[in-house]
Amino acid sequence: MRNNTKHIIQRIGETDQLFLQGNTPELALERSDLRLQLIALSSNHQEQVYFLKEAVVLLEQGRIEFEEMPMDLYINLSLHLAKAYMVFFELTKESRYALITQQIMKPMSKAGHSDIFFYLAYASAVQQEPALTRHWLTKYSKTQAFDLELMQSHHAFSAYKNEVWFSGILQSRMH
Template sequence: MFENTKQIVARIGETDQLYLQENTPELALERADLRLQLVVLSHVRQEQIHFLQEAIVLLESARVEYEEMPMRLYLNLSLHLAKAYMLYFEITQENRFALITQQILKPLTPHEHSEIYFFLAYASAVKDELALTRHWLSKYLKTAECDVALLQEHPAFKHTRQQTWFNDLIQHKLH
């Protein structure tokens, strides 16, 4: 086991003990994030799905369990949930996980958050929804946090990069 993996597993044990004392949305976010880190480190599909399912339950529960929380925390929970579902998509290639991501994030678009736009573009791209991909990428590219290199390298945008409008959007952002 890699040293980093051992540290993550140890921290999961610590946060699970903290959960038994008192759960908070921040703690749920950390517990889910640790599991998502293990998904990325694991090369065993069954392990990945197990950790994804745990992370999704933690994030979904935290989003509805607490009546009051700062909007920034709710957005972070939602973005981690979207990331979990898109990891699920990457492992299974099932479009329903991209659809779930769209359903989670679409109501949050008024917050004009770059990662919301990115994940919506990502989910649209894997579902071959070209018009929506263009729409969300246009919004993403207008944000200060936009990562052009990520768009040029991310496998989900392979077919999108062949579109003239995609290259025009990138050139406009670079100038």
């Protein structure tokens, strides 16, 4: 077992013990993030699904359990939740996970956060909604955090690489 995996498992135990003393949104975020890290290190499908389910529960609970939290923390919890659902999609190829991601992210789109736009574009591409994919990618391209390399290489957008509008978005950010 690699040192990184051992460290993650050890930290999961520590954060689970902290949870028994009292939960916080930050703790929910860390506990779920540790599980998402394990998913990336695992090659066992059942193990990945198990940790994904745990991460989703922790994130959902973290989003609703606390009446007040800073907006950036709520956005971060929601982005991790969107990531978890899109990992579910990648593992199962079930588009319902992309729909769930859209339902989580759409109400938050007014925040103008680049990752919200990215996940909305990603989920729209999976749902085969070219107009929405274009809409969200255009919004994403206007943010400071726009990642040209990610947009060019992400497999979800490969169907759009020959589209004039897609090339236009890329060109607008190359200069």
